[in-house]
Amino acid sequence: MSTESISDRREHIRSVSVTAMSALLGVGAAVASATWVGVSNAAAQNTQALTFVLGAILVQYILINVSGIYGEDEFGTKHYLFVAFMTFSLWFVTWGILLTAEASG
Numbered sequence: 001m002s003t004e005s006i007s008d009r010r011e012h013i014r015s016v017s018v019t020a021m022s023a024l025l026g027v028g029a030a031v032a033s034a035t036w037v038g039v040s041n042a043a044a045q046n047t048q049a050l051t052f053v054l055g056a057i058l059v060q061y062i063l064i065n066v067s068g069i070y071g072e073d074e075f076g077t078k079h080y081l082f083v084a085f086m087t088f089s090l091w092f093v094t095w096g097i098l099l100t101a102e103a104s105g
Helices: 002-037 041-045 049-067 077-104
Strands: none
Touching: 002 049, 002 077, 049 077
16 A cells, blocks of 8 residues: 555656646746747747747657656657647747737837
């Protein structure tokens, strides 16, 4: 019984770690996009901003594999898609807020 609770706790910490890293790197990629590309009217159509989110996703895959958060067989397609989706979603929302805040201000 105690082995199951330790395993469940480890799984929970692992899930929270991956989710937090995805969220923080997504927001960081949006801030980097805003800094590099700017937040003018033309910035929303600039595709260079996407390189930051793609870089953030790639960095996460490397960090997760190097850190050993997941074992070799535990990090599958579902996890890759989750990391990519979460990072892109947070980047998209933050990038949209930054562009809208500049347009209205």
